[in-house]
Structures are given as C-alpha cells and as structure tokens.
Amino acid sequence: MKWKFFVIVIVMFLSACSENNKEADGKKREEAIANLNEEGMPIVDEKITIDVFSGQAATTAEDWNDVPMLNEYEKMTNIDMQWEQVAIDGLAEKRNLTLASGDLPDLFYGTYLPNADVYKYGKQGVLIPLNDLIDKYAPNIKNYLDAYPEIKQGITFPDGNMYAIPRLRDPNSPTSLMDDKPWINKDILEEVGMDNPETTEEFYAYLKAAKELSVEGKDVIPFSSVSMDRLYHLISGAFGVSNKGIMHRLIDEDPETGEMRFYRIADEYKQMLEYMNKLYTEGLIEQNIYSIEVDQFLANGMEGRYAAMNFFNPIDYFGEEVGSRYIPGNALEGPDGDKMFTAVLSPVNSLGHFSITNVNENPEATLRWLDYFWSEEGKKMFFMGLEGETYKETAEGPKLLEEITNNPNGLTIQEALANYIINPGGGHPVLDDPRYSTAPEFRPEDIENAEHNEPYLIDEPWPMFFYEDDEQSRLDALTTDLSKYVGEMEAQFVTGETSFAEWDNYVQTMKEMGLDEYMEIQKKALDRYLGN
Secondary structure (H helix, E strand, O other), X not given: OHHHHHHHHHHHHHHHHHHHHHHHHHHHHHHHHHHEOOOOOOOEOOOEEEEEEEEEOOOOOOOHHHOHHHHHHHHHHOEEEEEEEEEHHHHHHHHHHHHHHOOOOOEEEEEEEOHHHHHHHHHOOOEXXXXXXXXXXXXXXXXXXXXXXXXXXXXXXXXXXXXXXXXXXXXXXXXXXXXXXXXXXXXXXXXHOOOOOOEHHHHHHHHHHHOOOEEXXXXXXXXXXXXXXXXXXXXXXXXXXXXXXXXXXXXXXXXXXXXXXXXXXXXXXXXXXXXXXXXXXXXXXXXXXXXXXXXXXXXXXXXXXXXXXXXXXXXXXXXXXXXXXXXXXXXXXXXXXXXXXXXXXXXXXXXXXXXXXXXXOOHHHHHHHHHHHHOHHHHHHHHHOOEOOOEEEEOOEEEEOHHHHOOOOOOOHHHHHOOOOOOOOOOOOOEXXXXXXXXXXXXXXXXXXXXXXXXXXXXXXXXXXXXOHHHXXXXXXXXXXXXXXXXXXXXXXXXXXXXXXXXXXXXXXXXXXXXXXXXXXXXXXXXXXXXX
C-alpha cells in the first residue's frame, strides 16, 4: 500500500507545482497589462526587452541594435528590441532550427516564414493568434484591414486565425503592384521608323526590324530579360492567360466560366507558345535566354543592345546614359483581342514577417510597437528616418535632405539611408507607401510606366492560398512534378525541340501525373479564400 501513498503524494506535488506555475504566469500577465498604455507614448511605463529573431538583407544596416531611428523609437516606446540578425542566405536553415529547438525568441520579424509553417506552428500554439490583439491594440492595422477586406482574407488561415502580419504592397499604387515592367528602346524605335508597338503583330514587326540593326558595332538583341518567365510576364496577357497574377504559376480563371483552370493546357496557352516559338526560332529572343546569367544580361544592357525587354528600371541597372533611352512599353493586344498586363502581385506579397511566439510575456506591447509604423507619422519615420537628420517637412510634404539625395561620399539614397533606418532591403511587416518609401519601384520612370499601363493591369490578383496539412503534403509533391514537366515541355515547344503535334500527348501526360487531384486541392483552397 505504501507505493499507492507515494503515487498520491507525487500527484499532489505535481498538481501543486502546476497551480503555482499558473499563478505565477497569471501574475506576470497582470503586471504586463498594468505596465501597458493602450494608446500614446510610451507604450509601456517600465522598460521591457523583446528578443527578436530577424532576417537581414545585405543592403540594410549592419547592426539594428544601434540604428538612429530605432534608438529614437526605443526612447519613445520604452521597448528595447534585442535583435538577433541572420543573413538572408542562411535564414531559412537557422529559422527552422530555432523553431525545432523550442528555444524561441519573443518575435519572428522579417523571416519569410512560409505560409505552411505559419499555419503549422500557429495550430500548435507556438505562434499566437493576433485577431483579438489587432482589434484592441493595433488601431492602424485594424483600420487598414477593415478598409481592405480582401487583404484580411489573404492573411486569415482556414481556422479563422491571423498568425502573422505581412509585408504589403499598396493596393492603390499600380507601380507597387507591378513586378517587372515592359521597356522599349526609343532610339531603336526611331531608327526603324515605327510607333511603340500596341499589338503582338506590331511587336513582332518591331523586333524583326530591330534585329537588322547594330549598336556601336554589335548586333541589336531584339527581346530579352534575365529569364524566359519574365518575357511571359509581358506576353501572357495578350493571350488571356495567367490572368490572376504571377503568384500562381499554373492556374488562373477561365474567362468564359469564371472557374479556376489549369491554364497550361488551355488552347490560349498553346497559342502563346506558338507565338513565342516564332520569335525564338527567328532569332528575335536572346538565344541563351534559358541559361542567361544576370551579369551577362546587364552587360548587354549597358551597351544599349536590347530593343525591348521586360525588367526593372533600366536607369537603375544600365546607368543614366543608356537607361534613359528606354520608354514604357505597352501592354500588348493579342490575336483575339485580349489586352492585359499580368505581371501583377497581390498586395499580400509575403505573409510570414511578424509572428509573436508563446514565450512572449508582452504580446500587446509588441504589437503596439509595430502598429505605430502603420500610422502616418510612423511611416515617415520608418521609411525616411528622423526629421532634421534625414528629411525635412516642406509645403509639398516631407523631403529627404540633400545629404541623403546627393551624398558627399557618393552613396546612393538607399546606402545613405541605411546609416539611419532599417528599411532598405528585407521583408518588413509594413505597407510600402509611395509618399514616403524610397523603394526602386517608386522612381519617376517606374511610376510613369505603371500609370501608362494601369488601364490594363489585371484586377484582384490571387494571393497565395492556405492549405490543410494533408492537402499541403500532397500538393507539394504534385506541384513539383507538374511544374517540372510544364517547364521542360514549354522550353521544348518554344525552341522547336518538340513539335506542337505532340500537344495532345503533353496534355494527357499531365492528367496521368495527377492533374485532377491537384486541381481539386487548389479549388478547395480558393473556396476557403473566397469564403473568409
């Protein structure tokens, strides 16, 4: 009977310990709430420390624990953020090891945590739901989500919870939503005596004429970019495919039925490949496009050899002299009258950038810390730095100081700002506001290009969808196989290695690879997204 007595004693002891732990945790929560100010500054009366695991882009400040903007913000808030920074190259591995170890930070910031992992660790309780915290302690974020319910849809998981704050692109800024952009070399355009192409046939004629020219003794390269995919970003809209944006590479919406479709087997997609085959086999697309290195593309670009390209701001990459030769290209009209630009991103461009863990004793204060950067004053501080040190207020709004825009040490604007703020580069959980952000897509040339093509940008691009665990594992396998096969066959059709007479076999092969199951999973995910 003694052993029963000892068992009872041990159970009572463990129960008492558990109750004591609950009481201690409850007391800590009471103290944290008592220390918190629900509005205004400071955020907390007594200073607190938050341990942060963060990604670090090469272009950003070296040590975020000593950056003027954050130093000033610490004084304002009474919150000392202790940053553990991990370079982007090794971020995924270190992040995954940290999550698996159980030795958690208070906050994951700018870590590009995949949606599947956000959901997985959210359901496990490692990452806490933010819904109620946003409602009560983040008025700026809440107001934004209320104003844009489609964005709230895009960050709400199937269980109804929000476990992360995303990096957002401004839904009202066309240049923010566009990925790469079309550019035409105006000097070559004038030399061939043509207008800026408006249709796929005019574009073909322009490339054909440009191919006969040379620039400083070197042949003009009619059409190129850093990958074949970026050429499709310009061409696909002329054939009515990829009409829900580029975050989903295999699926879009059937314009006739309104249903999701696997557009890589659609007749319109085949028609587009036939057009690209004509361009490629006639030498109008750079012939090493499937293997081109970025450095090689840039070298050709700096020599002014490209007649047309789909890429980023040419002045940024080719320099002022050559880059200024390029003007905005047009969204092209295809043979059936389709005319749209599909290289568009969802405002919810990347989700896993701000997640609070279950060891954080001050989640309310942590979220309030971020929420300020969604306010007008906070956005100025985050993107432009400190008034009087990096910018000044003018009648036209805040302007960067000349020391930043025309740095005496020859630094670019981004490099000069990196001495004061943490924004240049990295996945920050904020809204890219064109009034304050110095991101490249807000340069005058980019804004001009975006405004020029705005009437043809697709509406309501799909964000990345969320999947249940069993769906995710199966979808990963199917996507890997289908994407690989699509990519291989796409290249073979375009280069002429495989005849279009094999199209039916191509379609049948994908059906045998599990296309129906793939579409069933994707349709369920779309239904969940639309139902949020």
